Amino acid sequence: MKVLKFGGSSVASSENIKKVLAIVEQASKNQKIAVVVSAFGKTTNALIEGANLASNKNEGYKEVLKKLEEHHFGVIKDLIPVQNQSAIISYVKQLFNHLETIYEGCFLLQELTPKTLAKISSFGELLSSYIIAKAANLSFETDYKDSRELLVASDNYLGAIVDFSTTNQNLQNYFNGDNKQVILLPGFVARTPEGKTTTLGRGGSDYTAAIIAAAVNADELQIWTDVSGMFTANPSVVKQAFPIPHISYQEAMELSHFGAKVIYPPTIQPVLKKEIPILIKNTFKPEEEGTLIAKETSNKKPVKGISHIENITLITLEGSGMVGIPGFSKRLFEALSFHNINIILITQASSELSICIGISDEDAAKAKDVIDETFEFEIHQQKVNPTVLEQDLCIIALVGDNMKNHQGLSGQMFSALGKNNVNIRAIAQGSTEKNISAVINKSDAKKALNTLHEQFFEEKTKQLNLFVTGVGNVGERFLAQLEQQKKFLKKNLKLNVRVIGLSNSRKMVFDESGIDLKNWKEALENGEPTSLEAFFNKTKDLNQRNSVFVDNTANQAVSEVYESYLRQSIGVVTCNKIACASLLDNYKTLKAVSRKYNAPFLFETNVGAGLPIIDTLKNLINSGDQVHKIQAVLSGSLNFVFNNFNENSTFHDVVEQAQKEGYTEPDPKIDLSGVDVARKILILARESGYDLELEDIAKNAFLPEESLNTTNNDDFYASLTKNEAHFQSIFKEANDKNCRLKYVAEFVDGKANVGLQHIPSDHPFYNLEGSDNIVLFFTDRYPENPLLIKGAGAGADVTASGIFADIIRIGNI
Template structure:
């Protein structure tokens, strides 16, 4: 038997519901299948607002109506294309469920709170109605269906909102059911039942966990998680533009990826499929033919050590210090036993080598609770100064690199820290998983996006990626872009990839999160409606700086040249054909070079003299090898060389200057060459 689970985005509308039904129908032709369904997209969010304390009564009723309308509209559209679909029967069932829901809501409004045992009843309506709709779609196609009630058959242990399923007992219950082998099994995800037979939730986004549990209970030979992406990627494609799909990952790697923030998987999903050695596939309902990602036993042929860069947001870190932390682990044991009893998840722990200080991270939502119970439990130790008060650092994120035995690779950690160092990102704590499959660092939340991007590029790509922000698209700028396009094959051979992120002139700019095509940039630039000013430019550069970004100035603008120090301080290299920065005051000239040394950036200006010939680079190399200049003779201006040559031929200064400008040899204002 095979198990298939479909998420909310795969059931977002009638078309997607029918697409899922097609997948089920196709799979069922080969073998018996069991299906676990989530609520349609947005439904759970609407229902969750009912139990939120700060939601007013009007908002509650509005969201309930929105949820009901989504279901009614959904089945109306199914009826249009699905013959024999039991529309009236389904509509009646939806109306009954929402009538019950509205009665519960009236009671909640009356007592001004929602008891915990009622919350699962409210929030799980979406999953239950998904099963009702899918059952009637399949029945209209002449398939027989058996619905499993998870409240009855999955025994859960824990609280009402975040329980864990007892697989052994649940398996016994399901084995007692006599299910016809020709029937398709349907079960709503996200819920189970406690020992009293009350509905409980399996944690937010727990339908994946439900699927893994059911797969174990029915001895499924494989489990497929169907979502709206092709599988597990090396990072979040919404953040990192050049991620790639992982063909396979081990159970342990999948667990680490999920735990540290990979959105495709629920963290607890991996435990049952790993325990019972059930192969799992992550598939895409929008791209049925995609191979997806295989999760299972590690293959000997798998040569890729690194599997992903993930991140967790909304993290806080606590620091505790004191002499009693050296008491052979007794105090530390008390601390974490206390948190475990209070159901507080400790995400990451580090301890100083002196053993008198520990750091640990939790989610922000648990911060106040952690502080309160710690102060209460260790009141005496704090009073006697054996322990310090909790020091809390907020607004943090955890960046994690996941792979197979990555601790055995000497250069992975160094690449992580050099990538962060190049962005001037301070690491607050470091931890390595006991499985040797992860390295995690705690950093400020404001830096997490560029940190993930930079670390991912550093670890997963041999190519040197250069993000180019070009200002000035006159003769020099256009020629530069043509040259980059022409040299593409050569750059590929050198493992260099140039990503044109921004093009700007004095009137407007064109920006891309990924890369502007060099084949049609002029057309795209004409279509751009983004106006240019220095405030917009500086914000854009600040938001998109990383160690591989460069500003190229192909203008002769004096004000722009005075921004170079800001650009370099923001993390950009600067390349310029603009002479103004080097012919400004001596102080500014020296300040640029001081900033370059401080920030470890490049300031390149070869085209300032010698008509672009490598004069400056040659001289600098001579200096670097110990040579010194005794004397220097010559005209280092290509413009003046041309003009003087024409003067010798008898042409007037004005005419020779006009011709030089016409041929593109001078600055836009020839006065800059002649002054």
């Protein structure tokens, strides 16, 4: 024999009930089955709502009753042919008339006792089971039995304690004497020895099914619900969560206690001793495997699931007067128990200086009053501090029978959380090591659950969540490269890189499941108005794990928000040089904040676009080398300009071509004035360990004053045309010496300069073509023959690839 229980969502509508009946008919073909049903979805809550309204003299209970009646009669009309409806409607109407009378009593007396509330609550199951049994009889033979005739329990009406001796005998006698293949019963309800209706409390229908299964030694207890088993984590929070095929009783109880809503822990108790397996199945996807709960499982993975409880308050009792004094814990727990305050988590340091307990938020105020009253004398004597409450917390728990046999699991757990700046307020772990619990901020719950699921269940695939601002030349190429390489990254590098947020100067768009990079332009155009503050706040509020802010702009205002992101443990990747070339104090602050909050701050593309210049320099410094001298051509745009400028071209046309091909900043004067190169050599000097400001760098300008003083691109280009003779004379002077013009940056023994130089044919810079960059590092290890890095140093594609490389670096951390 098997026992099948169907929850409220499974019987919420006539369509759902048809699915239930199909499952029952199939299951009953080869064996006898008992079917336990809950009230129609949300009916019990509505019944209680009506009771509270009535007892508060609010006639709104009549509307609640009307809606309940309409729903139940609607189900009857959908399931039962017209010719069979009369008797069923008549019986159901009697029940509703009885319910109405009870509500009227509550209304007149303005009173709602536990006994009355239990009576009212019982109507949901009594109605649903009767209607479903009558519908079932149309297709297959079904006996209907009121559970109150079999289950005997105490008069603790809202959470009755079952008299198993009487109940088990009743159940065995009944099922042994009933030959019907299907017997249908209401869950949740029982009777007192005096025959009064009582209820089994939260999860009561599951409990009813388990009691029956244990009494009749069933082969299996099946719990049919709206999910396909117990998941590795809450699938509505962790999209990658998946059903656990096999799990032990102990693991199931731990997960159920910590928020897995599929079953309620007491459900397992009656079947646990008899080792009756429990199968969790999906009413709406009956073909799926579900989860089998049994004594032992074949799956030896150390961690079976991750769960959490929200709305937790942490209460700390602390004081030097507690140390070495017996009885403090006893007094604390007795006081809370006397006031029916449930303790969810306990932790105490070996110093005995403090005890922390986790309780439900709704009990917090009462618990504080109780504890302060209990220890009033010690608090007055200043031996114990007044209790401290911390709210807006939650508990996350790692669960698994085999965790005790694997070293380092707690280390992995706390390391993964720490890397994502999830602050842990308290920790609890029993000696059985089946559960490691941590108290964290409620706002971090989603990030923590996804982080731990990634750590323990996702084959080491790391998810990076990008928030990208700037979709011009560089930004557009970056998104295209990411879309092209997305599958490669996932398959070969185990990186799942998603763009969650995207903005330009006008609009922003967010999608927690990842923006479709094939249609990002359309999505952004249909986005909402943006600002730097709005984009930051949205990014912060989403609180995604492994978050990275990507700046593809050359905007100073954008560079000024980096610190805000880093302080939220959101990494920053940027091709924008302004931040790292800003005041030294700001540069050092960004570096320090990055370290403090474990948020990567990468800016490889600040110098040399996609060339590994900064990364190479960091490796030199980190390995103990010392930089003495740097010589470099760091402007791809200036190198392009002077490689293409000659007596047969105009300076204006070459600069314009450089801008059109994406080699210059949007404002080409930034490149040609030397400011851009000065910023780059400043960044290299700072990364080498030297404290320099931008104003310390000598700049040998080649542009006329008139060009430097322009305020827009049109005036700037006009000045270049006007001063063509000046530029031709510069070219001629170099050409007459058989030299080439290169804009060179130098750093020597703590001092830096930038300027146009004549480069002879035997110099490494002479044959630098196109928009290439070149850097020579003279160090302790490379004193005579410098370390040389050379390659394309400008252009949207190579800059985008440099940003991409920084993203991958973060993924590999």
